[in-house]
Amino acid sequence: MYSDILDKVFSSKEVGEYLINGGLENSVDYIEELIFCSPISIKDKLEMLMQVEDDVRKDEENLTHSSEDGTITEHDRWRHRYRIERYDGFLSALKLALEQQVKEGVFVVESGDYDSDVCDIDTSFESIFATYDEAIDWIHQDITIDEYTPDDTHWYEVSAWTKNDVGKYEQICSYIIINGEVCFAWIADEYARKNNIQYYHSEYEINVGVPFVAGDxxxxxxxxxxxxxxxxxxxxxxxxxxxxxxxxxxxxxxxxxxxxxxxxxxxxxxxxxxxxxxxxxxxxxxxxxxxxxxxxxxxxxxxxxxxxxxxxxxxxxxxxxxxxxxxxxxxxxxx
Structure with missing residues (x-):
């Protein structure tokens, strides 16, 4: 189950194949989290999330297999509601981020590098553009000019700002670009709060079984x-x-x-x-x-x-x- 998705999101063939082959009884309880937190294109993430929507909303594990006699406890109901809220938040975040790509506004480009001398990241302001496409075009040119490769510890962040109902600019989201591809989209905390988007971009941990043993x-x-x-x-x-x-x-x-x-x-x-x-x-x-x-x-x-x-x-x-x-x-x- 989910073999195509797991193969796409896990660049580790060992972990991916372990899960595909039923490792730890296929410990993939929350497939939507594995999709959303993965370092792949946000367009691919949205497509995959839509594919698993029925499974998430039915939530068989919490709704029917939660106890030996099949009864549903209040905790199970809470787990189900929480899962749906997070799933809807993932969808809202990705859809909103993709919608902003075709709107005019202010798009601020920063670059990030890992500084091995201090073992920390170093960010630099690069430029401002009126459209998302202009910002991405500049990033692609910068990658070409400076000859960055997929092995370099270098990435970009684009912050999208648009005017609200009272004519003031507010930040909507940020995009993290890896090798010229948007792999993460974060909704600004204030915007998410005002629009009741249940989404927390700091929660990127996943919990699945692994095929490793002590001493590996x-x-x-x-x-x-x-x-x-x-x-x-x-x-x-x-x-x-x-x-x-x-x-x-x-x-x-x-x-x-x-x-x-x-x-x-x-x-x-x-x-x-x-x-x-x-x-x-x-x-x-x-x-x-x-x-x-x-x-x-x-x-x-x-x-x-x-x-x-x-x-x-x-x-x-x-x-x-x-x-x-x-x-x-x-x-x-x-x-």
Whole structure:
């Protein structure tokens, strides 16, 4: 079910195929969230959301399978209402954003870059245009002139402003452009509040099962919002739980920390946020000298959740250096 959609939204073939093949009993409860939060064209998102509308509104999981005898509790009703509100908010946001593309107004273009020196984003004002098409044309020219590629940590944001009923300009939405394609559209908070659009652009986490095991080295491709990074899966735990799937990552200062992959509690934070689950894949290539510790810890864990949990305990609330991790391995071998 949803195989075409999952194949489109997950660039990680491992995660996508795992879900398509029924991994964790096909843990795709809220397909609309996987669509809306994915880094693909907003036109494709709207089309896919329309495809799943019947499934969302019927909401079989909450309305008929919520208890052993088939009765519906008040909590189930609330979950159903909340799901419909979010789905309608997703539709409203995308439709509104697409409508603004054919209106005149003020379209402000900014560019964003990931600054590896400070491990943070750097935004710059670029220009102002009277139409969306003019803004996008300028972006395409800038990509060509500066020879940006899909591997560069560079993107654009276009803010759309139009006159309201009293003749004052107000911000309607912002578009995030990746490789010349609009992949995210955010409705301005004030506009959403005034127009009762149930939509929150900060909620881009997704929760699906993954095919990884303790000890896997994975690579996450968060480009353009930060460089690719590697992580060690220390434990899986309850694959359905949002706080499980613990990973260890290294920050720019060279210290290692662990956290929940689904919550993006990793050393390299990104904004705008793309869930690591869309791109996470097992990494079997060569490691950089400062990453060799990942291989050593992989050998130590060797697929054991118990050993992975020991490493989690060692990292809990305390960042560790590579030297400390080597000492940890030695101590465990001596036990």
């Amino acid at each position: 080295i994975i690579e996450v491709n968060a480009v353009p919002f930060c460089p690719k990074y590697k992580a060690l899966v220390t434990s899986i735990g309850d694959n359905r739980d949002c706080c499980c799937i613990q990973v260890m990552t290294c920050d720019a200062s060279g210290v290692w920390k662990n956290g929940a992959l689904k919550h993006n509690f990793v050393a390299t934070h990104t904004y705008p946020f793309i869930s690591p689950l869309y791109t996470a894949s097992r990494y079997c290539g060569e490691l950089e000298p400062d990453e060799i510790i990942l291989k050593q810890l992989q050998s130590y864990i060797n697929g054991s959740e118990e050993r992975g949990d020991k490493l989690n305990d060692y990292l809990f609330c305390k960042d560790r250096t590579t030297a400390e991790l080597k000492e940890f391995i030695k101590e465990q071998e001596d036990v």
